[in-house]
Amino acid sequence: MKERSSLPPDLEAALKQHSEAERRQLEALWNRLAALERPLEGIPDTEQAWTELLSRLPQTIRAAHPPHRRARLRWPRVAMLLVGLGLLGTLWLARPHTFTVPLGTNQTVTLGDGSTIFLRGGSRLVYPRSLLSPRPRWIRLQGEALLTIAPGPPLTIHTPWAHVEVLGTRLSVRAWPEAAETQVTLLEGRVRVRATTQPEHTLWLTTPGQHVRISAHHPLPTQPEKIDPERVLAWQRGGFVVIDEPLATVLRELERSFGLRIELAGSLPLTRRLTILYQRDAQVERILQDLCLTLPCRYRRISQGFALEPDSAATP
Template sequence: MNLPPDELQAIRVAARWYARLHSGIATDADRTDWRTWLAADPLHSQAWQRMAAVAEQMASVPGALAAPTLSDTHQRSRRQVLRSALLLTSAGGLGWLGWRSQATQNLFCDYRTAVGERRAFQLADGSTVLLNTDTSINVRFDGQQRRLELLRGEVLVTTAVDPLRRPFKVVTGPAEVLALGTRFIVRSQAWGGEVAVLEKAVEVSLLASGSRMRVEAGQRLDFNEQSLGALRGNDVSVGAWQKGSIIAIDRPLAALLEELSRYRPGVLRWDPAIGDLKVSGVFPVDNTDLALAALESGFSLRVTRYSRFWVQVSAGHRR
């Protein structure tokens, strides 16, 4: 990323101030000088906000993984902290790129959930949204429309009657979903997305081509940039996450593990040789270790935990 020289310099100075203030040896005079620098130029304030955003993102990294970043500053020298801060904020540094990444940009969305979290919000018009794990949305209401932008993850929307009769739309990736007085789920995927309707109906439109399709209660639809998929019926697995479960019915193990990985931090890997094994059952998303233990005992698998954040699933010994 190429930044203007004055902006890059402000970021570097902000990194030095961050290192100083978090070194454990900052004085009252240092804090006074920092406030003076901060107020001297709007670029300084912007650079400091960016530095703080990177620090917040790094603070959410699990302890062992965060060791080389900005955590544990009281146990490290000012020079070590400064080196990390400069790495995070340099034009080519991984931390600065991370701030520009989608994950870090989500820090500035209107509503979001962490990995493993589900949370409900009521919007200004009385509609409610239930965000699944690792989900972020923006809400844009004006006099003409009610618009929800699904940046990542999955959301259950229950629309309220609007006295102004403004349409309620959810936009994610290549598609727009128009609510027709309804409850529905939208999930963003790398390849496009999915819509499942629980009550009433929605209309799904591709933004590029204008192709559209009505989806009724009890139906679901996949979409990508090029096309809308075929309508399919909902089954008991649709929306089971609302009550903290994944319901699998003859589901390939690889697909189930990929779904479980959404609810746990770190890395969950599996041997491709067992990926096609068909699995049925109800698995808790609030305790993925328990879900893995159930798979291990019920399907003759071996779960190897290299650490809390690195788990491998492979074939076990047949009884």
């Protein structure tokens, strides 16, 4: 049978979303403070004292009303309330903030230390509510982002497959779930990349344009390769660039970039690798036209986007 809590009902209701361990800590603190409130002894009863005084006064004075009893301030209870509110505020600040970008949009998040993170549609960012504390700085990313990190203590970017440690650095990180890999491109400064499964293996990127991958199938970082930074920055200018990616990844990129749905109405070579280069002002129908010339296939509009199907006329 569950023990009844000694916390006030309002405070108990406010703590329902917190863990059992946190609630027990607050209840223990509440009980300790309650023990500090000793019973008031040696204080005369004001009602009895007033009655005795009236018995000694003339009849004309007795008609006066006794003064109202002043409420005795219970400072220990006030202290308990303040401590409880402070603890609730601390617990709230300790909970990280989660930010998800809607499909078809790009949005910027500015952290408490001045760092800026430009996120692609469909990305998810988790970060502490305050980065001004002396604790190590960190964020958690699922998706794609351009990061400009303010100088200060090292900031670690956690993805499902890699940890990226930066110091006053500008870089691009790509970590989509379906790709099962993390790609890091250095734009300014330097970064250290480690695999989540084998963190003892470290790789430094020190030259702008260096690019590295860590995947679920190959947990060690690949040797850095030199790429054109404009390739990874195209999506921020409204472009659309994929380099040697499977058709399935290309279609998912289109959904995220344009906020629409692409359905398959037939069998298409989803593992076929493609390269598409639109440095700016990409339009979804122009991209679909290029796809259908390459595969071949046909596309048609549907209520929420487009449907792709094999081009039977082009099949031998």
